[in-house]
Amino acid sequence: MLYLLKPLLPFLLLLATATGFSQQNQYVGDWQGKLELGPGLRIVFHIREAGGKLSATADSPDQGARGLKCDTVYVNNDGLHVELRSARAAFVGKLVNDSVIEGTFTQGMPVQLILTRGSGNSSSKRPQDPISPLPYRAEELVFSSPATTLKYGATLTIPPGKGPFPAVVLITGSGQQNRDEEMMGHRPFAVLADGLTRNGIIVMRVDDRGIGGSTGDFTKSTSEDFAADVSACVDYLAKRPEVKKSAIGLIGHSEGGMIAPIVASKRKDLGFVVLLAAPGIPISQLMAEQTAAILRSSGVGDSAVKAYIPFYNQFMKTLTSGEDSLAAVTGARQYMDNWASVTDSSVLRQLQLNSPMARLQMLNTLVSVGRNPWFRYFMAFEPGPYLSKMKMKVLALNGDRDIQVVAESNMKGIRDAFAAGGNKGTTTLILPGLNHLFQTCTKCTVPEYGELQETFSPIAMKEINEWINRNVK
Secondary structure, three states: OOOOOHHHHHHHHHHHHHHOHHHHHOOOEEEEEEOOOOOOOEEEEEEEEEOOEEEEEEEEHHHOEEEEEOOEEEEEOOEEEEEEOOOOEEEEEEEEEOOEEEEEEEOOOEEEEEEEEOOOOOOOOOOOOOOOOOOOEEEEEEEEOOOOOOEEEEEEEEOOOOOOEEEEEEEOOOOOOOOOOOEOOEOHHHHHHHHHHHOOOEEEEEOOOOOOOOOOOHHHOOHHHHHHHHHHHHHHHHOOOOEEEEEEEEEEEOOHHHHHHHHHOOOOOOOEEEEEOOOOOOHHHHHHHHHHHHHHHOOOOHHHHHHHHHHHHHHHHHHHOOOOHHHHHHHHHHHHHHHHHHOOHHHHHHOOOOOHHHHHHHHHHHHHHHOOHHHHHHHHOOOHHHHOOOOOEEEEEEEOOOOOOOHHHHHHHHHHHHHHHOOOOEEEEEEOOEOOOOOEOOOOOOOHHHHOOOOOOHHHHHHHHHHHHHHOO
16 A cells, blocks of 8 residues: 555545445456557556455556556545556546546656556567578576576577577566567567577576566565576576577567666676666756657647656655665655645646646656665665676667667766776767667657557667677677
8 A cells, every 4th residue: 555545544545435346346347448658558457346345457558567566456536546566557437427537647747647447458460570580599487586586487499500609688668578678569678689609508487576477575675686586597597508608698679778787897707898878877867858859749748748757756756765765755745745736837737747746647647666776776866886887788779769778878877887898899989860779760659559550670789799709699
């Protein structure tokens, strides 16, 4: 339960009971919708009732995530309330008629979401998806790690021939993802693994904790825990006879590009690392830059962005600091109320924060994020000290149209850290026209990821393969 809502829980339960089970039952069923941002992400809720209580699971088909546990589900006079801690998100909506729920989905910021009855079971194929027969061997496996006591579900793709071959572990970005890093109908890691394996490289791609074939509790884990998972994968690869032991590497995307240096700074047996859209500046600064870039790409004006970013910085600092959660949440709420009271109403309208209910919904969601162990670790993280300890060969790539990890500032941070550590075996490139997923983009917004047919730029794939051929093989 959210820290803010703990004192209110009896009141909320009373409201849910007062509305009656008949109102609850109107929400039972499968509901699908799409976030109102460009083509958006499809969201599906499966709401069930047993013994007078509601429960639910959620799917994000475009991210390959299904059966996500909804931790809080209830109905009161405001309608349906659903919280997903694993996705750090929440939905509040009201029935318009028997087949439509209108509401707000909040994951960092509130976005309109209209749900209609239906399960949303559909899948899509992209042109770059690997198609059988493949010129290499794919091995599905589950292995255990004594170091973490967890099991990991993975796919190992192995080139033809005797070997031994260079080998690499792919590390997913933020949020619970499957081994293909599936999102918006794309499977970037399946495409990346295909391109690398065709180039004579063994590739391991692994389900995150608590999804697919992997065990563990994702919601209670931090990036440090995920680094331990990656290290367990390296240990496994080192035991495989097909693997060239002096040429084991990591490829990390986004948060995976933050996790890779954590692992690499502690191990001396890694031969190389490839960083894809990796953080190079303190995460608190990166998140402010990301928030500003995404707001602008969504049509929010500069004046509203300039008003929001200082608020965001101080709000998140207040919310994530200290061990006293009640004090942190109380301070953050007071700061939000004070900020809203002195902020121009036109700015609040642009940010969809012009009503007390909208601000409360945003606050409730940010509380579940801000006091989460992963996010508190994440926001306090500074990549520089880890990057500076990397002594192996490193390739760092970023797209110049990336609005989630802004290329110019983050690449400068990476270069500065390499220079501070004296690592001269590094290559850093900013590739023109590519977004955060390394797609050739046009609008270069987050919702456009799903519109584009390209999953991973052939130019970026060529850069990675040629660099590995020159520096690792």
